[in-house]
Amino acid sequence: MNKYDKCVQYILNNQNHFYRIAYCYVKNEHDAQDVVQNTIIKALENINSLRSIGAIRTWFYRILVNESVNFINRNMKEIPYEQQSIFDTEYTTGFYQPDDELMQLVLSLPNDMRTIIILHVYEQLTLKECAAIARIPQSTAKTRYYAALRQLRTGMEDCNERK
Amino acid sequence: MNENKDINFDKSRDAYNNMAIPSTLDDKVKEAINMSAGKKHTNNRIIITVASAAAAIVVLFIVSVNTSTAFAATLSDIPVIGNIVKVVTGRSFSEKNDNVTINVDIPQINVDSTSAPDTAHVTAEQVNAVIQKTVDDYMQEQQSVIDDYKKSFLETGGTIDEWNQRTIDLAARYEVKYQDDRYLSLYLYMYMSAFAFTQDNYYYNYDFVTGRELTLKDILGDDYINIANQSIIEQITEQVNSDSNAMYWGYHPAGYSGTDPFEDTDKFTTITDDTSFYLNADGNPVICFPKYSIAPGYMGVREFVIKRS
Numbered sequence: 348m349n350k351y352d353k354c355v356q357y358i359l360n361n362q363n364h365f366y367r368i369a370y371c372y373v374k375n376e377h378d379a380q381d382v383v384q385n386t387i388i389k390a391l392e393n394i395n396s397l398r399s400i401g402a403i404r405t406w407f408y409r410i411l412v413n414e415s416v417n418f419i420n421r422n423m424k425e426i427p428y429e430q431q432s433i434f435d436t437e438y439t440t441g442f443y444q445p446d447d448e449l450m451q452l453v454l455s456l457p458n459d460m461r462t463i464i465i466l467h468v469y470e471q472l473t474l475k476e477c478a479a480i481a482r483i484p485q486s487t488a489k490t491r492y493y494a495a496l497r498q499l500r501t502g503m504e505d506c507n508e509r510k
Numbered sequence: 511m512n513e514n515k516d517i518n519f520d521k522s523r524d525a526y527n528n529m530a531i532p533s534t535l536d537d538k539v540k541e542a543i544n545m546s547a548g549k550k551h552t553n554n555r556i557i558i559t560v561a562s563a564a565a566a567i568v569v570l571f572i573v574s575v576n577t578s579t580a581f582a583a584t585l586s587d588i589p590v591i592g593n594i595v596k597v598v599t600g601r602s603f604s605e606k607n608d609n610v611t612i613n614v615d616i617p618q619i620n621v622d623s624t625s626a627p628d629t630a631h632v633t634a635e636q637v638n639a640v641i642q643k644t645v646d647d648y649m650q651e652q653q654s655v656i657d658d659y660k661k662s663f664l665e666t667g668g669t670i671d672e673w674n675q676r677t678i679d680l681a682a683r684y685e686v687k688y689q690d691d692r693y694l695s696l697y698l699y700m701y702m703s704a705f706a707f708t709q710d711n712y713y714y715n716y717d718f719v720t721g722r723e724l725t726l727k728d729i730l731g732d733d734y735i736n737i738a739n740q741s742i743i744e745q746i747t748e749q750v751n752s753d754s755n756a757m758y759w760g761y762h763p764a765g766y767s768g769t770d771p772f773e774d775t776d777k778f779t780t781i782t783d784d785t786s787f788y789l790n791a792d793g794n795p796v797i798c799f800p801k802y803s804i805a806p807g808y809m810g811v812r813e814f815v816i817k818r819s
Contacts, residue, residue, distance in 0.1 A: 349703065349707035350707070351707070351807065351808065352808040352810065354809070355543055355806075355807075356537060356755070357806035358543065359539065359543075359755050362535060362536065362539045363531050363535070366531055366532075366535055366646075367529050367531075369524060370661045371526075374562065376532045379530060380534065380535055383535070383538065383539065384539070384544070385542075386540040387539060387542035387543060387546065388542050388545055388546050391543070391546035392546055393531060417734065440581075446525060447521060447522045447524075447525035447526075449517070449519065449521070449522040450522045450525045453522070462726070467521075468519050468522075468523065469519075469523055469526045469527075475796075483606055483784060496517060499517060500517060
């Protein structure tokens with residue numbers, strides 16, 4: 348089996364992971380599937396940039412995260428004055444909302460922090476892998492991780508107070 | 511540092527892992543693979559053409575065997591060939607030039623000198639020469655592909671050190687798929703693995719009693735086309751319905767909602783007299799379709815065993 352074929356096998360076996368990650372950025376199932384499709388096409392077209400098959404997950408997730416973030420940035424530019432209201436209410440209305448409060452908070456984190464929580468906490472990658480995916484030093488990944496935890500903790504406290 | 515001790519992610523992680531996956535995802539994923547397979551598909555058309563050019567050389571040879579009455583007559587006088595024709599590795603060598611590793615095993619058909627007539631030697635030599643030429647042409651062609659690539663790699667800012675870190679494998683190998691008193695089925699394959707992986711496959715099937723190339727008609731009878739087509743379509747249908755990773759152009763499991771860019775052009779409909787095959791250990795023909803021809807590239811060469819009735 349060559350690299351291309353192995354990559355296709357990897358994609359077929361891990362598509363649910365890709366969907367969940369993309370969902371955490373775009374927050375609706377249609378866009379998440381579009382992002383997954385674009386990521387697959389981009390990955391297979393650039394298969395030669397994958398140096399060794401052992402690094403496939405880090406390599407693929409990097410493309411996936413970039414595609415996801417680019418997707419939200421593009422859509423924010425189209426509707427610049429209504430970002431807030433769109434993301435708070437209308438935009439999410441009618442789409443799947445996670446029941447879990449903590450997960451809702453994770454999904455509202457800034458992109459940089461969200462990436463670390465999704466990959467490290469949900470996908471259970473090491474901080475070293477997260478750093479490689481985000482192309483940042485490991486120390487920065489760690490800083491972002493703790494910053495994200497602090498923000499989540501504050502968020503949870505607010506939730507509890509409101510109850 | 512126990513900063514995250516007061517946040518328990520267990521429930522949240524469960525919610526994440528149990529996120530509803532849309533039923534359309536699988537088809538969308540395959541659609542994306544199809545689209546990119548399509549790009550590779552067009553590139554590889556060139557390789558298929560090269561392969562058929564090489565196949566033409568083989569056809570020329572077959573003609574020469576068929577028209578060589580001396581060969582046919584002599585061999586048909588011989589009832590048993592088991593001890594007369596033997597396939598051995600004729601030329602075998604490995605060499606490493608810089609970062610290119612070449613491994614070659616070329617098959618050679620040997621004729622027993624005491625019991626076989628001179629014409630049999632001549633014919634075996636012809637077969638051997640064709641195989642030799644096929645391999646040599648392939649090696650030469652791939653070497654020029656590598657040279658071109660190296661040139662453009664260096665011209666576009668790559669350094670010689672970076673080039674030398676790449677490993678390139680070039681190889682020719684063969685397998686005797688079937689051999690008995692009468693038939694010989696030989697499979698020759700050559701590949702290059704560098705910036706991309708390409709492989710060319712050749713199948714040589716001979717009836718040494720008649721001295722002719724063996725055809726599917728000889729094995730399956732006059733209705734060979736229908737017998738083979740029916741069996742192949744049954745096998746494809748079974749595979750796409752039982753294995754979610756199996757894909758063929760134009761054949762999909764019930765309820766497939768994605769598109770298929772090659773349904774019109776590359777869906778399997780029928781074999782032809784040019785379709786490749788070999789004989790397996792049971793003596794059943796195995797029909798082979800090159801990579802990309804009837805299925806996306808990741809499916810590789812597709813093989814279908816057709817049982818003789």
